[in-house]
Amino acid sequence: MTQRTSVAMTADTHDALARALLLDGREDVRLATYRPSTGATRRTALVRRLVPPEPGELGFRGNAALTGRYVRRAATLAWADSCGLILAHGHPGEQGWQGVSGADRETEAAYADLAQEITGLPLVGLTLASDQSWTARHWDRDVGATVAENVRVVGDRLVVSWNDDLVPPPRTRRGQARTVASWGERTHRDLTRRAVLVVGAGSVGLDVAVRLAATGVTRIGLMDFDTVEEHNLDRLVGATRVDAWLRRSKVDVVGRLVDLNATAASLRLETSELSVCEPAGLAAALDFDVIFSCVDRPWARAVLNSVAYAHLIPVVDGGIGVDAFSDGNGMRGATWRSHVVRPGRPCLACNGQLNLAAVTADRAGDLDDQRYIAGNGGDQGENVAALSVSAAAGLLAQYVSLTVAPGGLGDPGPLRYVLSTHTLEHVPAHTRPACPVEATIADGDLALALAGAHHAADHRRAARRAAERTWDVRLGRAADDLLHRLHARLLGVAERRLRVGEVAA
């Protein structure tokens, strides 16, 4: 149980808890329920609902004191909803991430066993400081407190409280001076610590990932099962014919570009050749704080759409549609869209960007089946490099709004840029009654996982492995790898020379 831990809640839940815990400047205490969200290396407690105390359930001995009755009642409610128990209290007058004081440790430890016995899940302790920053820990039986690495609050802004001991603020460097000057040291330290996953390493995903690296983000994930092919080269800027010949995976090639463009002192790059539709891919995705959806297939987008609500990980989604004339002469138009998928906003199915009815056909592999496509008049997915960068820009601007809230405004809602008229439109979107996706807020591990075996992904990976065994690809790779190693060496030399210049200046 040395896993990383985290806590997440919606902005509405945060507001309700803050009202209860910090109302009159006295240390108050509340119980709440949570559902676990289990990633590959991180488990997150998703706060579900507050359990307000009934008369006589809080005693006062200087500070608010719990009673066993309150704990037992709340734990029973939690159990009935397949939840764990949260013990939350306020620290009026304090700022930032809080250490666990002796008294807090004793109170939480005293109820940890009881909570686990009733709910079957570890007690989670939460502390809220006056500046609205959270602190959290999981109490596992026989292990004690595992302090969380962060707490994220998902609303029209993504607000993250950080445990500096576990995720130290990144050192800013001279190469980032202008970025830092744009939004200040504090914002920069926060946003470059967020673990960001880019799902889909195609033209849009590539641009997004490279820009995140240039911004200084210190932990970037890349997920794609596909191989670089010659017909990708007009959009995968930075990928070469060598990569197509050597059957490089897209995440390898984009990962290399991300590394080259990273401005952070150290970048933790996590590449995965899984699909987010596979159970292991989905688990890997649940380790991140924010996800970019740069995929166009309905199945993958449906999985991410669900993650945004069920696991409280905001998903920045969007894409481009190029409308070609069927006779091959000229172009009718193009549009690109961008939106943040999160509780409080309509999901991708409600805002018209995802047809949930296409998921089953995609999952069965029908969308790769020529017979099926011929019968249904499938579209070709046209795209050009000159415009895909605009789609990426749209996604990145949504991300900056969500993260930095320029002028105090967070995510702006769905946007659409129409190329023929050059207009940017706010797209009205409403949650449909009985939307099955948005009903899953904080359902966590119990949410319907649309993940399963993915034959197209298996097939791609197998084809790549087969190609890797041929002699010409092996030799080509050895030569190509050597060149990249030499280039990396040269970059190291440049780094040291620039440092010398820095000291002299």
Place this chain on the structure above:
Amino acid sequence: MTGDHVAAFVEGLRRLRAHPEVRDGLVVYRVDLVETAVEVAELTGWPMAPPHWIHLPAVVVLPATNSQRSTRSGWLRHSRQVDGWGGDADPVRAWVAHVRGVLATAR
């Protein structure tokens, strides 16, 4: 989990008196006296994502292009995309309405 989804789908059909039965990897049921079916394997996303192929006896002719052999002998499966999904409080009712709409085009 798969079993739960199938059970939910079957239970919904039973409520609508569609006489559902699970056999040979299909949920066979009746819509307006016509026997029809969906594949059990296509119900893993239910009710978030609906099934895709509509299985019908070969005597039911749809003015359509995309029909393939069904797993059931003498039947065909027909590719019919649902327009919009997820806005109905009762997904089984929405599904049956979709099937009924497709059957209305039959010759």
